[in-house]
Amino acid sequence: MKLTSIDMLAQRREALVQRAAALAHEVRVCAGTACVAAGAGKLSDAIQREAAAKGLVLAVDGDAPDAEATVRLVNTGCQGLCQAGPLVRVLPQDAFYCGVRPKQAARLVSEALQNNAVIADWCAVSPQGQRYATRAEVPFYRHQQAIALEGCGAVAPESLDDYIAHGGFAALVRALEMPPEDIVQTVEDAGLRGRGGGGFSTGRKWRIAASASASERYVICNGDEGDPGAFMDCAIMEGDPFRIIEGMAIAARAIGAQQGFIYVRHEYPKAVARLDKTIVACRKAGLLGAGILGAGFDFDVEIARGGGAFVCGESTALMRSIEGQVGEPRANYIRSVQEGLYGQPTVLNNVETFACVPAIIERGAAWFAATGTPGSSGTKAFCLVGKVAHTGLIEVPMGTTLRQVIFDIGGGVLDGRPFKAVQTGGPSGGCLGEAQLDLPVDFDALTAAGSMMGSGGMIVMDDRTCMVDVAHYYLSFLQSESCGRCVPCREGVAQLCHLLDTMRRGTAKPGDLDRAIRLAQDIAQASLCSLGKSAPNPFLSAVTHFRAEFEAHINDRTCSAGVCRDLTVFAIDAQACTGCGLCAPACPADAIAGAPKQVHAIDAQKCTGCGACRTVCRDDAVRALPRNLPCN
Amino acid sequence: MDAVPRALELNDIVAKYPSGEPRALLHLLQDIQTAQGYLSREAIGAAAQHLGVTETRAFQIATFYKAFHLRPRGRQTLRICTGTSCHIRGAMVLADEVHKTLGAGPGETTADGAFSIELVNCVGACALAPVLLVDGEMLGNVHPGTVARRLKRAGEAP
Numbered sequence: 001m002k003l004t005s006i007d008m009l010a011q012r013r014e015a016l017v018q019r020a021a022a023l024a025h026e027v028r029v030c031a032g033t034a035c036v037a038a039g040a041g042k043l044s045d046a047i048q049r050e051a052a053a054k055g056l057v058l059a060v061d062g063d064a065p066d067a068e069a070t071v072r073l074v075n076t077g078c079q080g081l082c083q084a085g086p087l088v089r090v091l092p093q094d095a096f097y098c099g100v101r102p103k104q105a106a107r108l109v110s111e112a113l114q115n116n117a118v119i120a121d122w123c124a125v126s127p128q129g130q131r132y133a134t135r136a137e138v139p140f141y142r143h144q145q146a147i148a149l150e151g152c153g154a155v156a157p158e159s160l161d162d163y164i165a166h167g168g169f170a171a172l173v174r175a176l177e178m179p180p181e182d183i184v185q186t187v188e189d190a191g192l193r194g195r196g197g198g199g200f201s202t203g204r205k206w207r208i209a210a211s212a213s214a215s216e217r218y219v220i221c222n223g224d225e226g227d228p229g230a231f232m233d234c235a236i237m238e239g240d241p242f243r244i245i246e247g248m249a250i251a252a253r254a255i256g257a258q259q260g261f262i263y264v265r266h267e268y269p270k271a272v273a274r275l276d277k278t279i280v281a282c283r284k285a286g287l288l289g290a291g292i293l294g295a296g297f298d299f300d301v302e303i304a305r306g307g308g309a310f311v312c313g314e315s316t317a318l319m320r321s322i323e324g325q326v327g328e329p330r331a332n333y334i335r336s337v338q339e340g341l342y343g344q345p346t347v348l349n350n351v352e353t354f355a356c357v358p359a360i361i362e363r364g365a366a367w368f369a370a371t372g373t374p375g376s377s378g379t380k381a382f383c384l385v386g387k388v389a390h391t392g393l394i395e396v397p398m399g400t401t402l403r404q405v406i407f408d409i410g411g412g413v414l415d416g417r418p419f420k421a422v423q424t425g426g427p428s429g430g431c432l433g434e435a436q437l438d439l440p441v442d443f444d445a446l447t448a449a450g451s452m453m454g455s456g457g458m459i460v461m462d463d464r465t466c467m468v469d470v471a472h473y474y475l476s477f478l479q480s481e482s483c484g485r486c487v488p489c490r491e492g493v494a495q496l497c498h499l500l501d502t503m504r505r506g507t508a509k510p511g512d513l514d515r516a517i518r519l520a521q522d523i524a525q526a527s528l529c530s531l532g533k534s535a536p537n538p539f540l541s542a543v544t545h546f547r548a549e550f551e552a553h554i555n556d557r558t559c560s561a562g563v564c565r566d567l568t569v570f571a572i573d574a575q576a577c578t579g580c581g582l583c584a585p586a587c588p589a590d591a592i593a594g595a596p597k598q599v600h601a602i603d604a605q606k607c608t609g610c611g612a613c614r615t616v617c618r619d620d621a622v623r624a625l626p627r628n629l630p631c632n
Numbered sequence: 633m634d635a636v637p638r639a640l641e642l643n644d645i646v647a648k649y650p651s652g653e654p655r656a657l658l659h660l661l662q663d664i665q666t667a668q669g670y671l672s673r674e675a676i677g678a679a680a681q682h683l684g685v686t687e688t689r690a691f692q693i694a695t696f697y698k699a700f701h702l703r704p705r706g707r708q709t710l711r712i713c714t715g716t717s718c719h720i721r722g723a724m725v726l727a728d729e730v731h732k733t734l735g736a737g738p739g740e741t742t743a744d745g746a747f748s749i750e751l752v753n754c755v756g757a758c759a760l761a762p763v764l765l766v767d768g769e770m771l772g773n774v775h776p777g778t779v780a781r782r783l784k785r786a787g788e789a790p
Binding site for chain 2: 226323392612
């Protein structure tokens with residue numbers, strides 16, 4: 001049904017909310033990437049089968065409920081605690097269950113849905129044995145605050161009706177009733193800064209685009225989330241796609257644009273499919289296209305699929321890619337906000353930035369600015385990954401310390417190992433050590449410490465992570481992603497990567513570390529775009545905080561983390577080994593021998609130094625030794 | 633697919649785009665690859681001619697963006713995630729194991745045409761690291777010692 005006026009939208013919402021109020025329960029099954037891989041799809045099917053068998057009528061996702069329906073089953077976007085999927089949340093009790101198997105569906109239906117009970121023995125348990133009856137009590141969620149991810153994990157992603165029922169497009173209505181100048185002012189007053197990592201004031205960007213004289217203007221949503229170890233934008237695109245369209249429409253209204261583009265990364269086919277359906281649904285409902293809600297506002301959105309090039313996350317390269325050209329950045333003395341796509345003023349914001357916009361317009365600048373720090377207001381989404389106990393997608397108020405994020409939300413380092421470093425900002429960011437753990441999540445504080453906020457990857461590293469290897473990893477990533485246009489980035493990054501590789505292999509020469517630092521500084525100064533300028537950050541920050549480790553690789557040819565294969569051999573500590581037998585089948589080289597309950601031994605001739613045995617050993621009996629020392 | 637239907641299919645895809653519109657080049661090449669699995673010499677030529685660009689420029693696009701393949705692909709694509717999370721949990725050890733097990737490394741196709749192997753930058757399943765994708769189906773927490781067995785199972789699945 002086409003919504004031809006603001007009143008029609010309000011009536012539609014009213015009807016939807018009333019219908020929803022008649023339902024006794026809502027079951028939210030997480031259908032995020034990790035939960036689906038863990039079997040969420042089968043679980044959802046099993047719940048529907050069991051409900052049918054027990055005579056319980058379900059409304060699934062955005063379906064209009066039948067008169068007899070008492071429960072809504074929603075296959076949501078990512079609910080956050082990816083580690084423990086498939087996740088199930090039951091409302092109104094707010095009960096939260098992890099790792100639910102399809103065969104448990106019968107109990108879920110009979111106890112939780114038919115008897116309104118919280119299934120106590122499925123609830124998460126604290127290390128002290130306390131059960132968390134509601135999701136809000138679970139430490140992983142307790143310290144979080146959702147703005148950008150508000151709808152992700154709550155709404156049915158492909159249902160316009162469900163989005164409207166959750167208050168969707170109310171912010172657009174408000175924006176349509178405001179003079180465009182006031183929209184810009186509100187976003188500026190809110191202090192919203194670019195969530196893609198740059199941290200530029202969104203309001204100021206919109207103001208520049210709005211005031212540039214031009215016949216056409218464009219709004220682009222950057223969904224080319226290329227940072228390895230980051231999937232926040234993917235989660236929003238898959239989990240709450242209507243919110244992005246609403247944010248873009250508000251931006252378009254503010255700057256006077258009629259056309260928008262969402263540039264989506266090639267590796268996210270599901271996000272592309274979702275956004276495609278979202279755009280079609282919005283056009284059908286009159287929320288995109290000519291004369292939106294009868295308010296004399298025209299705006300449409302097209303999807304541009306990326307081609308698998310990291311550099312296309314850079315604004316000028318991204319615009320060239322949309323134009324169908326090779327995605328090479330241009331020198332940034334011309335601001336793309338004034339002369340961007342097809343030479344016209346263009347506002348380019350990240351997915352998460354657009355996802356914050358509807359909340360700001362609806363609840364006001366002061367509400368948003370009340371959260372966070374003076375320089376960085378609001379919240380930030382992160383992917384808390386790596387060697388952390390609770391891996392997942394989180395959103396915290398700015399100003400939360402790294403320690404709170406990693407230990408209170410993340411539950412500390414995986415398997416209780418010692419914390420070594422945390423990496424933020426992806427290939428443009430840096431590693432911070434133990435001494436920096438009390439830094440707040442804040443654009444300026446992280447930059448001052450030699451890292452950066454970045455788009456939101458937060459990778460936790462333990463004592464078995466080698467900083468030389470990590471620096472080499474990022475540099476080799478950037479080497480293959482450099483577009484090759486400017487020499488400092490193309491050749492410099494390759495040389496820096498080569499120097500780091502020699503350190504990993506034990507062939508580096510004294511003086512190579514200083515040589516590498518000088519080269520890194522030159523690359524940072526002389527490169528054309530931000531990819532090259534920031535390329536040395538992972539290396540420079542690692543040297544700042546872990547210099548001794550680099551020196552040990554060069555001078556002593558040792559890797560204390562036991563990661564660099566050319567420098568490491570593994571041996572089993574006969575005192576610690578309990579003969580549990582886990583390591584032998586984990587070895588891909590058949591290098592481990594030992595009878596059950598007897599001490600095992602590694603054949604140094606066959607050992608390839610992969611460390612698989614050390615990963616599986618529960619008794620910490622596998623030791624990494626320097627290769628130049630005799631083994632045992 | 634033999635040559636005649638493939639050429640017909642190519643014509644159909646190309647015809648969906650207005651001729652003489654260079655802007656559509658990236659999208660057209662993506663559509664061809666989705667349908668045919670790779671960009672043949674003929675496909676690049678046909679796309680260039682239809683949109684009125686030189687073949688060199690179409691080739692430039694096809695080689696700049698990593699999503700494109702210029703050679704036919706295996707029946708299944710095996711992607712090894714090398715995102716940061718997978719890396720620090722041993723993705724490269726896994727890649728070596730895959731190479732050893734299948735006899736083909738990243739960027740290669742196995743001799744029997746069963747698998748094409750690719751390294752990819754983060755597929756967004758960091759909680760399950762290290763991760764392999766076999767034709768889009770995700771295998772999580774794959775360890776070097778078990779990779780051969782799990783690949784065998786994935787290869788036998790319909």
